Amino acid sequence: MVTREKTERQTVLVLDFGGQYKELIARSARGLRVHSVILPGSTPAEEIRALAPIGIILTGGPFSVYSEDAPKADPALFGLGIPILGICYGMQMMCAALGGTVKPCEVSEYGVTEVRTVSPCVLFEGVGSPMRTLMSHTDYVSEVPEGFKVTAVTENCPCAAVACEERKLYGVQFHPEVERTRGGKRIIRNFLYKVCGAKGDYTMDAYIESTVRAIREQVGEGDIVLGLSGGVDSAVAAALIERAVPDRLTCIFVDHGMMRKNEGEEIRAAFGGRSLRLVCVDAADRFLGRLAGVTEPEEKRKIIGEEFVRVFEEESAAYEGCFLAQGTIYPDVIESGAIGGANIKSHHNVGGLPKESRFIGIVEPLRGLFKDEVRELGRKLGLPESIVGRQPFPGPGLAVRCLGEVTREKLDVLREADAVFREEMAKGGVKADQYFAVLTSVRSVGVVGDFRAYGYVVALRAVRTSDFMTCEYVRVPYAFLDRASKRIVDEIEGAGRVVYDITGKPPATIEWE
Numbered sequence: 249m250v251t252r253e254k255t256e257r258q259t260v261l262v263l264d265f266g267g268q269y270k271e272l273i274a275r276s277a278r279g280l281r282v283h284s285v286i287l288p289g290s291t292p293a294e295e296i297r298a299l300a301p302i303g304i305i306l307t308g309g310p311f312s313v314y315s316e317d318a319p320k321a322d323p324a325l326f327g328l329g330i331p332i333l334g335i336c337y338g339m340q341m342m343c344a345a346l347g348g349t350v351k352p353c354e355v356s357e358y359g360v361t362e363v364r365t366v367s368p369c370v371l372f373e374g375v376g377s378p379m380r381t382l383m384s385h386t387d388y389v390s391e392v393p394e395g396f397k398v399t400a401v402t403e404n405c406p407c408a409a410v411a412c413e414e415r416k417l418y419g420v421q422f423h424p425e426v427e428r429t430r431g432g433k434r435i436i437r438n439f440l441y442k443v444c445g446a447k448g449d450y451t452m453d454a455y456i457e458s459t460v461r462a463i464r465e466q467v468g469e470g471d472i473v474l475g476l477s478g479g480v481d482s483a484v485a486a487a488l489i490e491r492a493v494p495d496r497l498t499c500i501f502v503d504h505g506m507m508r509k510n511e512g513e514e515i516r517a518a519f520g521g522r523s524l525r526l527v528c529v530d531a532a533d534r535f536l537g538r539l540a541g542v543t544e545p546e547e548k549r550k551i552i553g554e555e556f557v558r559v560f561e562e563e564s565a566a567y568e569g570c571f572l573a574q575g576t577i578y579p580d581v582i583e584s585g586a587i588g589g590a591n592i593k594s595h596h597n598v599g600g601l602p603k604e605s606r607f608i609g610i611v612e613p614l615r616g617l618f619k620d621e622v623r624e625l626g627r628k629l630g631l632p633e634s635i636v637g638r639q640p641f642p643g644p645g646l647a648v649r650c651l652g653e654v655t656r657e658k659l660d661v662l663r664e665a666d667a668v669f670r671e672e673m674a675k676g677g678v679k680a681d682q683y684f685a686v687l688t689s690v691r692s693v694g695v696v697g698d699f700r701a702y703g704y705v706v707a708l709r710a711v712r713t714s715d716f717m718t719c720e721y722v723r724v725p726y727a728f729l730d731r732a733s734k735r736i737v738d739e740i741e742g743a744g745r746v747v748y749d750i751t752g753k754p755p756a757t758i759e760w761e
């Protein structure tokens with residue numbers, strides 16, 4: 249949650265020109281203990297001056313600076329005396345605005361590209377040259393504005409970074425905010441600390457304080473209902489909202505019949521003892537009834553999203569003027585295509601919300617955060633490790649791991665296979681950030697004793713990731729897979745064969761649907 253008022257705390261502004269990494273830039277600043285706020289690229293210079301940021305970062309964007317619809321910063325921005333770092337399109341737009349020239353590249357650069365520094369620049373201190381950077385551009389700055397110098401080049405691009413030290417204006421053609429740019433964090437740190445004079449006064453405590461204030465402002469005297477799924481995100485959102493408006497939060501745990509083995513009991517045990525009101529609803533019949541015959545993943549997600557809201561509405565009927573709270577985090581928003589990107593899958597809490605509902609507003613205090621930040625926040629709020637360290641579990645539950653039509657029979661097989669796999673993973677001490685079983689809709693022939701068997705193919709998946717936006721599959725030892733596979737096929741009726749998923753994200757996603 250961001251507020252537009254000036255704060256005592258130092259703030260860096262991220263001006264958005266449509267690039268897909270704006271939240272990563274804001275998050276990099278937060279990780280470096282500098283408060284960051286994202287505002288539209290067109291925000292007037294006067295408004296920006298009033299906010300008194302210590303620095304401004306201009307994001308990339310998919311435009312060409314000379315095209316008609318290209319978004320531009322207010323030209324007065326460059327005369328405010330505030331340090332500016334332009335990234336990719338942000339650098340080109342700044343250079344064009346100050347009298348430089350931008351042209352199409354002879355050779356466009358996409359992917360990891362080596363950048364060599366050609367002139368000393370404070371941004372590159374401690375980074376080394378050449379650097380491996382992520383590039384994605386078809387235009388470049390062919391003439392720098394007066395007072396600027398080129399500070400880095402690539403094999404194909406004679407202008408990969410620029411600086412006008414006197415005016416504290418800097419630009420980089422590559423993306424320092426992504427992990428694939430080695431030393432990118434150092435470049436942003438240099439800008440914030442060496443150019444902007446950051447003191448590092450932004451901490452998780454400060455985030456809690458400003459978010460608590462924002463929640464109170466948003467809901468006023470209203471009540472809040474929050475869907476508790478048992479995953480980390482909704483638990484942390486509950487703890488944060490509980491801190492803001494302790495007596496007005498009701499948490500509803502909807503058992504939609506697609507929870508993992510023992511999950512319902514675990515959630516009751518973990519949350520039952522807290523000061524918030526916890527309502528548990530057994531809604532398995534109505535969810536499974538609506539999903540009967542449905543096989544298309546997006547349709548399944550939409551139905552579940554809608555049914556969730558209907559249950560929440562019914563359970564919250566006693567409260568007038570009620571808000572719905574959700575533990576939506578930033579990757580959910582990006583993947584649902586809610587902010588201009590492509591729709592990869594509608595996370596039930598983003599794309600699945602029906603247009604008509606009786607809630608007067610949505611409270612999403614984690615919407616700008618990434619998973620690792622959410623865990624850190626949860627620890628700060630005093631949640632136990634058993635909750636904060638939990639694996640993510642998607643809101644639609646096992647429905648997105650039970651491929652094709654969801655039936656009770658398939659869910660039973662899946663639930664047992666998943667429990668065996670998780671038990672073995674815990675016993676074997678295999679390191680993974682998320683691991684689970686998937687029940688494919690494929691059945692295969694086998695032989696049990698002297699008889700023909702025809703059971704489902706179970707897929708196992710274990711991944712390493714920190715942000716859940718990308719992942720690598722875990723190289724699980726064969727001996728371990730062997731044990732898990734034998735147990736699944738021996739112990740679970742209906743499971744006929746076991747396979748292990750060795751696909752990363754991208755191109756796959758973590759869940760199968």
Ligand code: XMP
Nearest residue numbers: 594595596640641642643644716757758759
């Ligand atoms: P994907 O499958 O998109 O998953 O690579 C990324 C992370 O998000 C979780 N996930 C969801 N979480 N509602 C959620 O709350 C959803 O609809 C949903 N779909 C996926 C997934 O388990 C992984 O951790």
